[in-house]
Amino acid sequence: MNINKSNHLTQLEKSLPAHWYFDEKFYNKELSKIWSNNWIYVCHKSRLEKKLSYLTISIGKQSIVILNDTKGKIKAYFNTCRHRGSVLCNQSNGKLKSKLLVCPYHQWSYFADTGELFQIASFSKLPKGFEKKKFSLFKVKVKEWRGCIFVNLDKNSKWNEETLFQRNPDAFKNFPIEEMVVSDVWEKNIDCNWKSFWENFNECLHCPNVHPELTSLVPMFSRRIINPQDLPGWVPKSKESDPRFSGGLKKGAETWSENGHAQGCKINSLTESDLLKGHVYASSWPSIFIGGYADHVRIVRVSPIESEKVKISAEWLFEKKTLKNKIYNKENVISFACKIMEQDAKACELNQKGIHSIPYENGVLMPEEYVIKSFHDWLRKKLQLEIGKSY
Ligand code: FES
Ligand SMILES: [Fe+2]
Incomplete structure (x- = not known):
């Protein structure tokens, strides 16, 4: 148009x-x-220049966390813990203390690079049939146009x-x-x-x-x-x-x-x-x-x-x-x-x-x-x- x-x-x-x-x-x-x-604009890439820096945005009631991972790649996840759904990052922006995203509620932690679940802070034996790999963070599609970062909540969306x-x-x-x-x-x-x-x-x-x-x-x-x-x-x-x-x-x-x-x-x-x-x-x-x-x-x-x-x-x-x-x-x-x-x-x-x-x-x-x-x-x-x- x-x-x-x-x-x-x-x-x-x-x-x-x-x-x-x-x-x-x-x-x-x-x-x-x-x-x-x-495709929804998040920010210019210069705001996520440092590794492990992150920013959260809201799209209606959806909160998304966008971060620069340990390899300098931009990743985006729904800002939601897979345990019982708490928000993971409660600030509008910041820098992760480690390569992990840690839930502020019961401290489940996830790899910033992949969204995979790393650790569950619990002494009890995990329930039978619990598969860690099934509890990774929900990924969000992310793309860049001339230094401008965009996300799309639809996992089937195409970049054009x-x-x-x-x-x-x-x-x-x-x-x-x-x-x-x-x-x-x-x-x-x-x-x-x-x-x-x-x-x-x-x-x-x-x-x-x-x-x-x-x-x-x-x-x-x-x-x-x-x-x-x-x-x-x-x-x-x-x-x-x-x-x-x-x-x-x-x-x-x-x-x-x-x-x-x-x-x-x-x-x-x-x-x-x-x-x-x-x-x-x-x-x-x-x-x-x-x-x-x-x-x-x-x-x-x-x-x-x-x-x-x-x-x-x-x-x-x-x-x-x-x-x-x-x-x-x-x-x-x-x-x-x-x-x-x-x-x-x-x-x-x-x-x-x-x-x-x-x-x-x-x-x-x-x-x-x-x-x-x-x-x-x-x-x-x-x-x-x-x-x-x-x-
Ligand atoms: S809701 Fe995140 S660890 Fe419990
Ligand atoms: Fe105006």
């Missing part, structure tokens, strides 16, 4: 039924049909890079994502359904009033569009074109930051045309979008917590040499993005509250909301619901 091109909606399209944003039964269906069989992203990741071909490192992580729980987060991200109708600072940095956003092509009568213009029409940054600005300066740390491999764009995005539904800017990359992960709660985790990636540069102040980009994400969080929460109104059944999409329409079609397909039908 390529949704980067202009694709104005010409037909009247309803937004999704209100109850899809809070109904528990519907939410559970999404967990099983979408979140349990798609062609279908991993809906918004084209080719825009990132000149960004050295796999060589960059995560310097900072920001997390926030937002009181909204996970789909509301994505809908908000996929349009800019809200930009001028919700994001005044961003709209001043990216003049095209004052026109409430996400692509220059979205302008009626758009024709490709030269690189000198007015940023209101090209989607680039305001005059003198180089990156998404408080003062717009890249502080002499632009990524060398980016071309002039990459830099003129100001920003590029790739999205892998349902779990991440990646933003690329002159001096950094930001990866934002979406995890459903409850039907009306979603966790957002943002990672900032920089080149190693940028982080070593004493003059470079990364806070310049981090605080700017946090401000935007806080503004979006507030908007999403207002949206979620309003949706409960008894007479509100469906909203309506505006022509500029064509990416939301693509998202809705994708969702219906995953849920095996007919596209275009009202529910």
